Amino acid sequence: MEKYLTIYTETRKKIKAFSYFGWLMGWDQETEAPEGSVEYRTKQYQVLAEEMYKIQSDPAYIEAIEYLYAHKESLEDPDFRVEIKNAFKDLRMVKKVPKDELISYRVLTSQASHIWAKAKEADDFQMFAPTLEKIVEFNRKLVKYLETDELKGYDVLLDMYEEGFGVKEYDLFFDTLKKELVPFVLEVTKGNKPKFNRRLKTAIFPKEQQRKFSEYLMEVFSYDLKHGLLKESAHPFTSGVSSTDTRITTKFHEDNLASSIFSTIHEMGHAIYELQNDPKYDDTFLHGGTSLGIHESQSRMYENMLGRSMAFWKLHYPKLVELFPKQLKGISVEEFYLYINQVERSLIRIEADELTYSLHVMVRYELEKQMINGKLKVKDLPNKWKSLMSQYVGKRPKTDKEGVLQDIHWSGGAIGYFPTYALGSAYAAQMYEAMNKEINIEEAISKNNIKAINLWLKEHVHTFASSKSPKEILQICTKQDFNPAYYVNYLKNKFKQ
Amino acid sequence: MEKYLTIYTETRKKIKAFSYFGWLMGWDQETEAPEGSVEYRTKQYQVLAEEMYKIQSDPAYIEAIEYLYAHKESLEDPDFRVEIKNAFKDLRMVKKVPKDELISYRVLTSQASHIWAKAKEADDFQMFAPTLEKIVEFNRKLVKYLETDELKGYDVLLDMYEEGFGVKEYDLFFDTLKKELVPFVLEVTKGNKPKFNRRLKTAIFPKEQQRKFSEYLMEVFSYDLKHGLLKESAHPFTSGVSSTDTRITTKFHEDNLASSIFSTIHEMGHAIYELQNDPKYDDTFLHGGTSLGIHESQSRMYENMLGRSMAFWKLHYPKLVELFPKQLKGISVEEFYLYINQVERSLIRIEADELTYSLHVMVRYELEKQMINGKLKVKDLPNKWKSLMSQYVGKRPKTDKEGVLQDIHWSGGAIGYFPTYALGSAYAAQMYEAMNKEINIEEAISKNNIKAINLWLKEHVHTFASSKSPKEILQICTKQDFNPAYYVNYLKNKFKQ
Incomplete structure (x- = not known):
């Protein structure tokens, strides 16, 4: 249990930090970033997004979520139980949807607004x-x-x-x-x-x-x-x-x-x-x-x-x-x-x-x-x-x-x-x-x-x-x-x- | 050579991206970030800085720099030679200064302005x-x-x-x-x-x-x-x-x-x-x-x-x-x-x-x-x-x-x-x-x-x-x-x- 808790909270810390920087980039982009800066910024964001994906799809992290979900009754903090329930629910996408279909769909929708x-x-x-x-x-x-x-x-x-x-x-x-x-x-x-x-x-x-x-x-x-x-x-x-x-x-x-x-x-x-x-x-x-x-x-x-x-x-x-x-x-x-x-x-x-x-x-x-x-x-x-x-x-x-x-x-x-x-x-x-x-x-x-x-x-x-x-x-x-x-x-x- | 070039450029890409987000955070902080947001932001930045340190001190990256420096004469692009020369020079700090002294000094100077x-x-x-x-x-x-x-x-x-x-x-x-x-x-x-x-x-x-x-x-x-x-x-x-x-x-x-x-x-x-x-x-x-x-x-x-x-x-x-x-x-x-x-x-x-x-x-x-x-x-x-x-x-x-x-x-x-x-x-x-x-x-x-x-x-x-x-x-x-x-x-x- 201890091991999985550590993996979960350490990974969460990273995801939160990376999300923070993604958030800040979005804010800057929508409010003041100079028009001509978009290409360079997008390139940096892609690196961040890739790192983020690696962290979120790390088998050790997924295993930790599954373990904690299976033992959720023994988690004392009710908030933490909710969090684990949500995290487990979010795994559905990764586990049940064929990866190539999901990726094609993401590509499709990223271009569809144009x-x-x-x-x-x-x-x-x-x-x-x-x-x-x-x-x-x-x-x-x-x-x-x-x-x-x-x-x-x-x-x-x-x-x-x-x-x-x-x-x-x-x-x-x-x-x-x-x-x-x-x-x-x-x-x-x-x-x-x-x-x-x-x-x-x-x-x-x-x-x-x-x-x-x-x-x-x-x-x-x-x-x-x-x-x-x-x-x-x-x-x-x-x-x-x-x-x-x-x-x-x-x-x-x-x-x-x-x-x-x-x-x-x-x-x-x-x-x-x-x-x-x-x-x-x-x-x-x-x-x-x-x-x-x-x-x-x-x-x-x-x-x-x-x-x-x-x-x-x-x-x-x-x-x-x-x-x-x-x-x-x-x-x-x-x-x-x-x-x-x-x-x-x-x-x-x-x-x-x-x-x-x-x-x-x-x-x-x-x-x-x-x-x-x-x-x-x-x-x-x-x-x-x-x-x-x-x-x-x-x-x-x-x-x-x-x-x-x-x-x-x-x-x-x-x-x-x-x-x-x-x-x-x-x-x-x-x-x-x-x-x-x-x-x-x-x-x-x-x-x-x-x-x-x-x-x-x-x-x-x-x-x-x-x-x-x-x-x-x-x-x-x-x-x-x-x-x-x-x-x-x-x-x-x-x-x- | 090819292998080291790849390690170097892939690592550089990450360092550049992480630096971008650090840069953006500094800009936001100095120009508009609300006063009360500093603690949360600092926490996120620490995670980024730790990741950055890991990347920069990765032995494979250091080895790549050392290899490329040793073979700099065979690098065709003169700009790239300059870059490798600088990267090698920057390694001095890591290699010649005892880590604990460097860290104490950084702690000292981070508090000294107060x-x-x-x-x-x-x-x-x-x-x-x-x-x-x-x-x-x-x-x-x-x-x-x-x-x-x-x-x-x-x-x-x-x-x-x-x-x-x-x-x-x-x-x-x-x-x-x-x-x-x-x-x-x-x-x-x-x-x-x-x-x-x-x-x-x-x-x-x-x-x-x-x-x-x-x-x-x-x-x-x-x-x-x-x-x-x-x-x-x-x-x-x-x-x-x-x-x-x-x-x-x-x-x-x-x-x-x-x-x-x-x-x-x-x-x-x-x-x-x-x-x-x-x-x-x-x-x-x-x-x-x-x-x-x-x-x-x-x-x-x-x-x-x-x-x-x-x-x-x-x-x-x-x-x-x-x-x-x-x-x-x-x-x-x-x-x-x-x-x-x-x-x-x-x-x-x-x-x-x-x-x-x-x-x-x-x-x-x-x-x-x-x-x-x-x-x-x-x-x-x-x-x-x-x-x-x-x-x-x-x-x-x-x-x-x-x-x-x-x-x-x-x-x-x-x-x-x-x-x-x-x-x-x-x-x-x-x-x-x-x-x-x-x-x-x-x-x-x-x-x-x-x-x-x-x-x-x-x-x-x-x-x-x-x-x-x-x-x-x-x-x-x-x-x-x-x-x-x-x-x-x-x-x-x-x-x-």
């Missing part, structure tokens, strides 16, 4: 279809390789991104949305017109002032600048490596004031989650969010439920007016609230509003499910996409560019990933209700005491890092299983006016 | 003296371990920083300065008072405007932003890793306009040198400047000889006035020129002007030489420092804080390093003369054609990276051996008015 981008630009699905067919085919084979008594079909993929959530859980969730939300959305968005000053959408908001407001927001949310920082990048993201270093980016569009505000808040939700992980996980594989869905629940709660609330803007709108006195002159906080909460039937997921967002995701879920089950062919995707969009969101795309070609995810092989986006918002609504029973959230916002919200989430979600599964986190935090009713109620309540 | 900093703060040399004694003592032993027929005494250390430059060369250099420059400086600085508008030293120059001027300077000097960038840090520095990625920092002091201007230009001199290295060296150990002295020659030529020239400011002063209209109102370019070229007897090396700078360095050279030769005890340093300063610069420090305790270098074990600072300026003057015979430098500056200067330096200095020794570079560039007369003449000419 093909996808060109197809999207040309608005020509046929350019991407052969590649996507190969990706879907591999995933169907992958499912067969990895199936167990508990996990079958599409569930194998879904479980990779959100442990414990399969077709059964998602069907329950999306059926609720179909029944409750779709008719509501179609009703609310019927012929609606924005009821706010057009200047909010047409004025120019200088970058430097937007940056100042983002800095103000970091204070409001108590984002800890001793362990984080805000920078700019093409697409906003959060990049964390430990509870002592989790950084965010935003993007300033001078013609869109809302964009940087809600990107900054969204990313702070992700970052505060990881910064509030118990530091004891820093040196383990358990640091970080437990799943994509739980991660997204935090970012969306901060962005939408806190950041787009009236209580929030009653307190902070004056600061925004102070920074943009001309642009916001004569525009009331109520109008601003309507502007940041406008809803409409739209075609592009990443531009969708809070109300319709999950319905965009539902389209993808249906399509993935049918493709993996063999009921839908890649060639039939574009039309199926159009008809589902028209059914769920009430708007039919005319082109594939604003339809099936809009997302990059499938080109990278991410099938089973999309549903977590919708799940995150639904988790958030359920967590919000639980938290609101113990602290008055609106009051905390109004008293500029988001610290209290951070603290509650720390104790009920963040501190556990990945040591608990999404379902366990939900139980700890809300004392209930997942229930999409909270989400539907929240949305109906907010958008019924 | 002790030095406290001693400096308290202005108490006695706090630092015992540590410095140990450092000097180790260096005296090191000299004994590494002495050869060609290199004896202090030369062993000097050669580490500037190959081919020993006491003989430096004595010739500094004797010239003593004879020619010291009397000149004492004459020129006698009772001199600044003859420029005091507003240059008292006005506030907002950081954002200073940043704009630094951006303007990057254009003027054709610093390639596809392969570089400018950021801020506590102390300005250049950080390069390949001919495709060499970055600089500056520091904006709102009460000191000159500081960021000349820091930016100085660092561009370093950066352009490395960016103009032949890219074929990127994957070898020959990328980078050949020595500290040659590196400093480039930075100081850009900063002082180009950047502090009248031709330069005649062209660019209007841009500065445009950015600081109030602060510079009514101040002529002639006054500005006097301001940036003021000379005075001062105590602190890093604040010294162009004329007196090398005399500060000379003090350190004399002291090091005597310490390593055993003629000067650490306890006698403070007084000796004071008397040399008074002799060479004409000003006697009252405290050790503004005397022997001012520099961090000795605490890190860098003995033999200082002289290269003075040498750099002297190289620069000699190179400038050579270049001026082929292109009219003042005219190039006046016509905003610094590109022509960059190009000349590329062909005569930069392209060779470390494949030539400092002496060889000087021969290629100036067709002469080192001659300090150029430097003395340049300074006398510039400052005689």
